[in-house]
Amino acid sequence: MNGNDTAGTPGISRRTLLGGAAVGALGAVTAAAVPAAADPGRVPQLWREFARDPVRHPQIPYVGRAGYGGGSLRLPRPPVVADVRDFGAVADGRTDCAPAINRALAAAGEAGGGTVTVPAGTFRIDGLVRLGHSHVVLRGAGSGRTTLYATRNLTELIGPYGSRYGGDKSSWSWAGGLMWLAPQARWDTLTEAIRARQWPFEGWTGNRRDEWRALTAVAPARRGDRTVTVADPAGLRPGALVLLRLADDAGHTLLRHMAGDGPGPAAYTWADKSKLLSYLPYEWPVRVTRVHGRRVTLERPLPLDVRPEWEPHFTTHVPELTGAGVEGLTLEAVETPQRPHLLDLGHNGVVLQCAYDCWVDDVTVRHTDNGFGLVAASACTLRRTRVAGRGSHHPYFCREGSHDNLIEDFTIEERTVPAPPGTQLHGINVEGLSSYNVWSRGDMRTGTFDSHRGLPFADVRTDITVTNDGRHGGDASAGPLFGARFTHWNIRVTNGRAGLVRIDGLAPYSATVGINEVREFDQTDVPDFDGDLHSRLELYGTSDVVRPRNLYEAQRALTRGAGR
Numbered sequence: 001m002n003g004n005d006t007a008g009t010p011g012i013s014r015r016t017l018l019g020g021a022a023v024g025a026l027g028a029v030t031a032a033a034v035p036a037a038a039d040p041g042r043v044p045q046l047w048r049e050f051a052r053d054p055v056r057h058p059q060i061p062y063v064g065r066a067g068y069g070g071g072s073l074r075l076p077r078p079p080v081v082a083d084v085r086d087f088g089a090v091a092d093g094r095t096d097c098a099p100a101i102n103r104a105l106a107a108a109g110e111a112g113g114g115t116v117t118v119p120a121g122t123f124r125i126d127g128l129v130r131l132g133h134s135h136v137v138l139r140g141a142g143s144g145r146t147t148l149y150a151t152r153n154l155t156e157l158i159g160p161y162g163s164r165y166g167g168d169k170s171s172w173s174w175a176g177g178l179m180w181l182a183p184q185a186r187w188d189t190l191t192e193a194i195r196a197r198q199w200p201f202e203g204w205t206g207n208r209r210d211e212w213r214a215l216t217a218v219a220p221a222r223r224g225d226r227t228v229t230v231a232d233p234a235g236l237r238p239g240a241l242v243l244l245r246l247a248d249d250a251g252h253t254l255l256r257h258m259a260g261d262g263p264g265p266a267a268y269t270w271a272d273k274s275k276l277l278s279y280l281p282y283e284w285p286v287r288v289t290r291v292h293g294r295r296v297t298l299e300r301p302l303p304l305d306v307r308p309e310w311e312p313h314f315t316t317h318v319p320e321l322t323g324a325g326v327e328g329l330t331l332e333a334v335e336t337p338q339r340p341h342l343l344d345l346g347h348n349g350v351v352l353q354c355a356y357d358c359w360v361d362d363v364t365v366r367h368t369d370n371g372f373g374l375v376a377a378s379a380c381t382l383r384r385t386r387v388a389g390r391g392s393h394h395p396y397f398c399r400e401g402s403h404d405n406l407i408e409d410f411t412i413e414e415r416t417v418p419a420p421p422g423t424q425l426h427g428i429n430v431e432g433l434s435s436y437n438v439w440s441r442g443d444m445r446t447g448t449f450d451s452h453r454g455l456p457f458a459d460v461r462t463d464i465t466v467t468n469d470g471r472h473g474g475d476a477s478a479g480p481l482f483g484a485r486f487t488h489w490n491i492r493v494t495n496g497r498a499g500l501v502r503i504d505g506l507a508p509y510s511a512t513v514g515i516n517e518v519r520e521f522d523q524t525d526v527p528d529f530d531g532d533l534h535s536r537l538e539l540y541g542t543s544d545v546v547r548p549r550n551l552y553e554a555q556r557a558l559t560r561g562a563g564r
Contacts (some may be wrong), residue, residue: 036201041547044538055224059511061485067406068381081114091121109133120145132184140329154346164199174345177351203376204317218312247281260484260509264529276479304509323491325359332366341424344369352377371395374402391415397429408440426450457483462551468497480528482507489551504537516544
């Protein structure tokens with residue numbers, strides 16, 4: 001049975017567990033049997049284990065510092081320095097206000113930062129809105145009061161964007177936004193390459209992944225360490241953002257480590273997964289908090305072991321966007337039919353790219369091809385966001401090595417029109433070696449917990465209600481659906497569909513805790529690794545009885561209490 005831990009119940013197949021008979025066999029209780037108001041809740045063994053050693057648990061990742069400011073509850077409130085009306089924006093439905101908004105944002109950036117306000121009303125934008133300077137915030141009067149009405153798509157504004165992996169796919173199906181937060185210089189080089197049809201890489205080290213230099217080698221260390229030893233600390237200083245760069249070896253032991261090590265990953269065929277291999281080296285952005293001799297303390301614990309065979313280094317990267325945000329508005333695209341799968345024109349919402357410590361708060365996108373995106377973005381918070389309207393291909397996407405992000409209090413509304421034939425719906429997507437990301441307190445009225453392959457690992461979905469009607473994506477060359485330490489904790493599936501939500505038979509060294517009874521249909525879940533997955537399943541067949549209810553919030557409290 002792939003070695004799943006089923007609360008001490010041996011010999012029960014995965015298929016049986018998905019049926020109602022398993023509920024009694026596991027001693028689980030249903031929500032109807034024990035009303036939430038009367039039930040004090042149940043603490044799973046996994047939580048007791050985790051609390052004893054939070055940063056190195058084999059199944060549950062330590063995500064207590066995910067999001068802006070290491071998990072800060074408060075987002076910055078920079079002083080107001082400009083109003084878009086002073087730069088020519090008019091809420092009359094006729095004037096293209098994108099140039100005025102961009103002039104105001106540029107002026108704030110040149111002044112060193114601050115907040116640019118957009119008053120209540122509907123402002124037409126015929127171009128995209130660019131936040132390219134650090135410490136600049138665009139703030140509307142509230143998502144129910146300020147609307148930016150976008151009339152054009154990214155194909156019209158920038159040009160066709162083909163896939164670097166070939167074929168006739170449009171990369172606007174998973175990249176770019178009509179509101180695009182990225183460092184100005186990085187955005188310039190990226191869009192220049194797209195216009196030249198060079199189909200660039202999108203991350204921290206440039207279009208060809210060659211814009212970096214080594215700062216220092218890093219000595220061997222263990223996952224969870226926050227202090228490491230370096231060969232030469234001269235290029236490091238407190239507050240600086242660096243990349244931890246890990247290259248794989250000929251035996252693909254780094255990829256195997258991301259999948260939890262063990263016989264399953266050791267026997268897996270990695271060498272032919274060309275798309276997955278293109279994501280390497282693994283690049284993890286992190287701030288330095290202290291340098292004492294050759295000992296360097298980091299803002300977050302190491303996400304993986306550091307081994308000599310992976311040539312570990314701290315390196316430079318393209319200058320990051322930091323301290324920037326979007327708040328209090330709706331971005332509404334002109335309503336057009338959803339395009340066939342992977343042929344999106346780019347009526348996309350809000351994207352954060354090469355961004356660290358940035359945020360989106362109280363923002364709705366409507367009628368978009370793709371909603372909110374994290375592309376090579378880390379330590380960012382998306383809070384009180386909503387995807388609405390005619391339906392999206394990717395309501396949320398997290399890719400190209402995005403790490404330590406927090407998406408909380410999010411909503412995916414029901415479609416306002418039926419899905420056209422040939423289109424696709426995913427949900428909350430994660431792929432491309434993205435790790436330690438959290439989706440918390442969600443209301444998903446459509447979609448699924450989409451893994452797009454590319455070996456994402458150590459990601460958490462917690463305290464979410466989902467009508468599980470989407471499908472996962474990703475082609476075979478991108479490799480496994482899951483790496484190690486994926487955790488689904490307190491998930492309420494309204495339609496009983498198991499796909500990509502119950503993962504104890506799919507993800508190695510994973511945890512599925514506190515979900516109601518589910519079953520399989522439509523897209524069949526097939527594990528990538530043979531043998532014992534060392535995955536865990538607890539409180540299956542229950543609804544909202546697991547304590548703590550929210551894994552991220554409990555870890556954040558644990559983090560604060562322990563001073564981590």
